[in-house]
Amino acid sequence: xxxxxxxxxxxxxxxxxxxxxxxxxxxxxxxxxxxxxxxxxxxxxxxxxxxxxxxxxxxxxxxxxxxxxxxxxxxxxxxxxxxxxxxxxxxxxxxxxxxxxxxxxxxxxxxxxxxxxxxxxxxxxxxxxxxxxxxxxxxxxxxxxxxxxxxxxxxxxxxxxxxxxxxxxxxxxxxxxxxxxxxxxxxxxxxxxxxxxxxxxxxxxxxxxxxxxxxxxxxxxxxxxxxxxxxxxxxxxxxxxxxxxxxxxxxxxxxxxxxxxxxxxxxxxxxxxxxxxxxxxxxxxxxxxxxxxxxxxxxxxxxxx
Ligand code: UDP
Numbered sequence: 182x183x184x185x186x187x188x189x190x191x192x193x194x195x196x197x198x199x200x201x202x203x204x205x206x207x208x209x210x211x212x213x214x215x216x217x218x219x220x221x222x223x224x225x226x227x228x229x230x231x232x233x234x235x236x237x238x239x240x241x242x243x244x245x246x247x248x249x250x251x252x253x254x255x256x257x258x259x260x261x262x263x264x265x266x267x268x269x270x271x272x273x274x275x276x277x278x279x280x281x282x283x284x285x286x287x288x289x290x291x292x293x294x295x296x297x298x299x300x301x302x303x304x305x306x307x308x309x310x311x312x313x314x315x316x317x318x319x320x321x322x323x324x325x326x327x328x329x330x331x332x333x334x335x336x337x338x339x340x341x342x343x344x345x346x347x348x349x350x351x352x353x354x355x356x357x358x359x360x361x362x363x364x365x366x367x368x369x370x371x372x373x374x375x376x377x378x379x380x381x382x383x384x385x386x387x388x389x390x391x392x393x394x395x396x397x398x399x400x401x402x403x404x405x406x407x408x409x410x411x412x413x414x415x416x417x418x419x420x421x422x423x424x425x426x427x428x429x430x431x432x433x434x435x436x437x438x439x440x441x442x443x444x445x446x447x448x449x450x451x452x453x454x455x456x457x458x459x460x461x462x463x464x465x466x467x468x469x470x471x472x473x474x475x476x477x478x479x480x481x482x483x484x485x486x
Pocket of ligand 1: 252
């Protein structure tokens with residue numbers, strides 16, 4: 182099988198390509214990729230996805246390219262909105278001409294400040310269309326709408342996933358790229374203050390990256406899921422303050438916890454209803470938060486100074 186993967190050099194992509202058998206072409210602008218290592222069965226094209234075009238044919242087209250870290254995408258709102266609109270259009274066109282399976286990696290962010298927790302796929306979301314996060318959540322929503330339009334108008338084999346806060350080794354920790362888990366781990370290992378935005382009572386549900394890879398492989402190889410959307414996440418909700426305490430405990434760190442002003446439009450609660458993925462994909466997460474954090478911390482110990 183021939184795979185085209187946008188964002189294949191990023192955090193999710195770098196794990197996915199380790200588990201895929203076949204010929205793989207990656208399109209990535211390397212704007213956020215840090216821990217990618219080239220391999221012989223992988224061709225890398227260095228290009229922005231919204232500018233990429235090809236006459237080559239693929240069996241599976243996977244669109245991952247996007248800046249996922251809020252502080253980072255807020256600094257690059259135009260680039261973020263384009264990779265999730267024009268970029269999606271480019272990838273859909275390539276998939277249509279190839280008659281390929283098209284997998285779009287959307288986001289739990291499309292639910293915004295959700296009022297139903299755990300959130301099922303048929304919840305429509307509560308999103309600020311002109312807020313600081315709109316470059317990301319609204320463009321992800323548009324991408325889903327565009328992908329479903331290709332499914333309805335051209336019969337394209339579209340499959341949409343909504344990942345919830347995936348973490349693990351190779352998650353960037355530096356500057357604005359850091360997500361909450363990578364940032365807290367590095368702060369703990371270096372003995373720096375753990376920076377909580379707001380009171381720490383906001384929640385997320387965290388998914389270890391190998392569980393995300395397994396779900397994505399199931400989405401590629403399961404028949405009869407054309408035009409379907411799946412939450413790919415955990416139904417276990419964790420308060421950010423409790424996450425900080427777990428990381429302090431596992432690392433044995435003496436770092437202090439400090440409370441900073443809340444992030445604008447920060448969703449208060451997030452957890453995935455995964456009944457649909459359990460039923461149709463026969464998938465559910467296997468790695469507990471404690472186990473995943475331990476593995477991630479061990480990896481960070483080996484790469485940071
Ligand atoms: N967060 C925090 N301190 C940080 C980074 C993040 O308290 O240094 C909080 C953030 O306010 C949010 C949660 O952790 O409530 C998850 O943030 P992240 O940037 O990982 O991604 P998000 O889920 O918001 O897209």
